[in-house]
Amino acid sequence: MKRVITVTVINQSGVLNRVTGLLMKRQFNIESITVGHTEQPDISKMTFIVHVEDENKIEQLVKQLSKQIDVIKVNDITDKSIVIRELALIKIVAPPNLRMEINSIVEPFRGSIIDMGKNVVTYQIVGNPEKIDAFIELIQPYGIKELTRTGVTAFVRDAQVKPTAQLSILQ
Amino acid sequence: MMNAQVQLKNRALAPKGSEEGTKPKQNGAALFIESLKKQNVEIIFGYPGGAVLPIYDALYQNPVKHILARHEQGAIHAAEGYARVSGKPGVVIATSGPGATNLVTGITDAMMDSLPLVVFTGQVATTVVGTDAFQEADIVGITQPITKHNYQVKNINDIPRIVKEAFHIASTGRKGPVLVDIPKDIANTIFESEVDDDAPINLPGYQPTLHPNFLQIQKAIKAIAESKQPLILAGAGILAADASAELTEFAEKQNIPVTNTLLGLGSINGEHELFLGMAGMHGTFTSNMAISNCDLLINIGARFDDRLTGNLSKFAQKAKIIHIDIDPAEIGKNVPTDIPIVADAKEALKALLKHSIEAPDTKLWHEYLSECLAEYPLWYDAKEPDTVYPQQAVELIHRITNGEAIITTDVGQHQMWTAQYYKFKNEHNWVTSGGLGTMGFGFPAAIGAQFAKPEQRVISIVGDAGFQMTSQELALLKEFNLPVKIVILNNSCLGMVRQWQETFYEERYSSSLMPVQPDFVKLAEAYGVKGYRINTIHEAEEILTEALLSDEPVLIDCRVKQLEVVNPMVAPGKGLDEMIGVKKG
Ligand SMILES: Cc1ncc(C[n+]2csc(CCOP(=O)(O)OP(=O)(O)O)c2C)c(N)n1
Ligand SMILES: [Mg+2]
Numbered sequence: 001m002k003r004v005i006t007v008t009v010i011n012q013s014g015v016l017n018r019v020t021g022l023l024m025k026r027q028f029n030i031e032s033i034t035v036g037h038t039e040q041p042d043i044s045k046m047t048f049i050v051h052v053e054d055e056n057k058i059e060q061l062v063k064q065l066s067k068q069i070d071v072i073k074v075n076d077i078t079d080k081s082i083v084i085r086e087l088a089l090i091k092i093v094a095p096p097n098l099r100m101e102i103n104s105i106v107e108p109f110r111g112s113i114i115d116m117g118k119n120v121v122t123y124q125i126v127g128n129p130e131k132i133d134a135f136i137e138l139i140q141p142y143g144i145k146e147l148t149r150t151g152v153t154a155f156v157r158d159a160q161v162k163p164t165a166q167l168s169i170l171q
Numbered sequence: 172m173m174n175a176q177v178q179l180k181n182r183a184l185a186p187k188g189s190e191e192g193t194k195p196k197q198n199g200a201a202l203f204i205e206s207l208k209k210q211n212v213e214i215i216f217g218y219p220g221g222a223v224l225p226i227y228d229a230l231y232q233n234p235v236k237h238i239l240a241r242h243e244q245g246a247i248h249a250a251e252g253y254a255r256v257s258g259k260p261g262v263v264i265a266t267s268g269p270g271a272t273n274l275v276t277g278i279t280d281a282m283m284d285s286l287p288l289v290v291f292t293g294q295v296a297t298t299v300v301g302t303d304a305f306q307e308a309d310i311v312g313i314t315q316p317i318t319k320h321n322y323q324v325k326n327i328n329d330i331p332r333i334v335k336e337a338f339h340i341a342s343t344g345r346k347g348p349v350l351v352d353i354p355k356d357i358a359n360t361i362f363e364s365e366v367d368d369d370a371p372i373n374l375p376g377y378q379p380t381l382h383p384n385f386l387q388i389q390k391a392i393k394a395i396a397e398s399k400q401p402l403i404l405a406g407a408g409i410l411a412a413d414a415s416a417e418l419t420e421f422a423e424k425q426n427i428p429v430t431n432t433l434l435g436l437g438s439i440n441g442e443h444e445l446f447l448g449m450a451g452m453h454g455t456f457t458s459n460m461a462i463s464n465c466d467l468l469i470n471i472g473a474r475f476d477d478r479l480t481g482n483l484s485k486f487a488q489k490a491k492i493i494h495i496d497i498d499p500a501e502i503g504k505n506v507p508t509d510i511p512i513v514a515d516a517k518e519a520l521k522a523l524l525k526h527s528i529e530a531p532d533t534k535l536w537h538e539y540l541s542e543c544l545a546e547y548p549l550w551y552d553a554k555e556p557d558t559v560y561p562q563q564a565v566e567l568i569h570r571i572t573n574g575e576a577i578i579t580t581d582v583g584q585h586q587m588w589t590a591q592y593y594k595f596k597n598e599h600n601w602v603t604s605g606g607l608g609t610m611g612f613g614f615p616a617a618i619g620a621q622f623a624k625p626e627q628r629v630i631s632i633v634g635d636a637g638f639q640m641t642s643q644e645l646a647l648l649k650e651f652n653l654p655v656k657i658v659i660l661n662n663s664c665l666g667m668v669r670q671w672q673e674t675f676y677e678e679r680y681s682s683s684l685m686p687v688q689p690d691f692v693k694l695a696e697a698y699g700v701k702g703y704r705i706n707t708i709h710e711a712e713e714i715l716t717e718a719l720l721s722d723e724p725v726l727i728d729c730r731v732k733q734l735e736v737v738n739p740m741v742a743p744g745k746g747l748d749e750m751i752g753v754k755k756g
Binding site for chain 1: 311312315316319320321325340374375377498499500504507
């Protein structure tokens with residue numbers, strides 16, 4: 001199963017190495033990993049997507065990570081109400097005569113054009129990973145020249161109550 | 172001309188501040204030694220080299236007892252032996268590159284067996300780190316998975332804090348090795364500012380849990396009160412927490428039998444009537460049947476290592492499991508646990524001892540275990556009347572020392588026979604490499620143990636092969652007149668490897684026989700150490716009595732039966748209740 005894990009760490013040199021090294025030693029499969037600063041100057045946050053066989057494995061992962069001296073907090077946020085975002089840059093073969101058509105696909109995904117050449121256009125798409133997967137599938141037939149994804153970063157929502165119908169409209 | 176040069180040189184040497192009468196300014200190395208002294212370091216095991224020259228110079232001027240080993244591996248195993256018997260962190264210094272990489276085996280060994288070590292390595296100057304400079308090795312990267320934590324000092328101001336943190340981390344919680352890498356230029360830098368040495372340690376990510384959770388203790392008490400066939404499995408966590416007295420009191424109070432892991436030996440008197448012997452691969456039949464048949468297994472400070480559990484799917488199938496461990500990550504890692512208790516073993520036992528637990532009648536259980544002990548004791552068959560059987564040698568050593576010596580071993584058959592036949596009277600007397608199974612460990616570990624306990628008799632029981640991995644440390648016995656007794660159980664082979672080849676590879680002894688061995692007696696003599704040779708059981712009685720009770724360092728080359736095997740055994744992949752070799756014949 002797929003789990004989303006956030007790890008709050010002290011921003012020391014080598015801490016990323018420690019954390020990924022540990023995952024490798026204990027044979028965990030990382031799908032994606034992102035790291036960045038937080039609102040506190042010395043604290044960074046990592047977000048992992050890992051594949052594990054069962055609950056027991058994920059418990060081990062959380063415990064082993066927590067044991068690291070530079071790790072302050074580990075959370076498995078998979079089952080919480082969360083916001084997940086990833087960014088993708090996609091360079092597509094888009095000769096002028098096809099651009100309108102391609103733009104009509106990009107628009108519903110709220111993608112934006114960030115670079116343009118004679119025959120190629122680079123789009124930026126932000127969203128949860130499934131949205132990006134869907135976009136890639138639709139745009140594939142036009143010819144993807146280059147593609148890069150950041151991996152996901154995630155946040156626990158403030159309101160952990162089950163969203164009512166009304167609230168979900170606001171989302 | 173000459174004079175001017177000398178003058179110039181002298182000026183450069185004079186401490187800067189001294190002219191104005193202020194405190195002379197220190198360099199990083201001097202600050203480092205001072206930080207060590209603040210940790211009450213009484214002994215360092217080390218080996219110098221280019222990158223640690225400033226540190227050795229500072230040591231020269233502000234001495235801490237330093238033992239110059241003959242190989243960095245010898246130094247670190249000595250530090251492990253010191254840590255094991257004293258409970259204090261062992262301190263090691265080595266130079267960059269090859270000095271540092273020679274420590275890797277010892278660091279891993281300490282990590283596996285939770286021994287507190289603080290290891291300092293020199294590093295090339297920060298200005299050339301990352302350029303493959305002479306004797307540069309990325310020791311922080313290399314030791315990342317084999318240390319509890321590690322550091323590279325990047326700023327001289329950090330030295331006091333990092334040293335303090337390193338000792339704290341190594342010796343609290345689940346103990347382990349911490350490495351601090353010190354670039355040469357930092358050791359040379361003149362220290363300008365004042366540091367606040369009394370600043371409290373601030374490690375927000377490191378807060379070991381020492382006290383057990385109240386509710387979990389209640390659950391444990393209920394389980395004990397309901398159990399008809401309880402068993403305590405005591406591991407090295409008892410020793411690390413200094414909790415032997417509490418363990419014995421608890422076992423006696425509740426009348427619960429006790430078994431040990433290899434590393435847990437000594438946590439209860441080996442001749443206590445509740446003690447069943449060691450469990451696991453070469454454990455006693457009774458201990459393994461006790462684990463297989465108990466209805467409650469109280470694991471205190473053991474990590475359910477595979478050499479203990481055998482096939483996990485057959486392990487303690489009838490039992491409810493209580494697991495007390497200071498490391499939460501060990502709980503549930505290998506064996507599903509019903510009642511997890513994260514705590515220091517001593518604190519947990521104290522909490523349990525506070526309650527009077529009304530226990531049910533366990534008479535039948537004790538009867539069953541007594542029958543097992545009577546029917547299936549440890550056994551060997553000394554068929555040849557003159558030959559020394561290795562088990563006999565260990566029994567003799569036990570008898571002569573009254574079970575009170577500090578015993579270190581290397582790894583192999585002799586290690587298992589020692590674990591089986593030496594019944595430790597006291598805690599902290601047993602030094603062996605369990606998790607990593609490091610050949611070459613035993614002898615230098617005895618040196619460290621003897622430095623820690625100069626008054627106690629230290630005996631190192633080693634194999635003929637493993638001893639040769641670190642025998643160069645013989646030089647230290649003479650140099651410091653350390654009365655360590657080395658007993659080589661010499662079977663002219665890699666006994667344990669040969670045993671597996673006999674049992675599982677149809678006696679194809681591939682690279683496991685060593686027909687040509689050095690003359691160990693002469694080797695000892697070359698280092699100025701008295702050597703003895705034993706060929707017969709009669710000589711064994713006589714020479715062991717004389718040599719083990721002497722006040723000098725001695726080496727005893729004890730020739731033992733070559734083709735002997737360690738019995739009984741749980742074959743790999745088998746359950747604890749499927750032991751082979753349980754009876755004579
Ligand atoms: C450094 C290292 N290399 C290899 C091994 C594998 N090994 C385990 S026991 C053993 C044989 C040890 O022979 P000896 O020291 O003579 O002890 P014996 O088993 O004969 O008592 C070997 C090679 C090991 N444990 N450690
Ligand atoms: Mg041998």
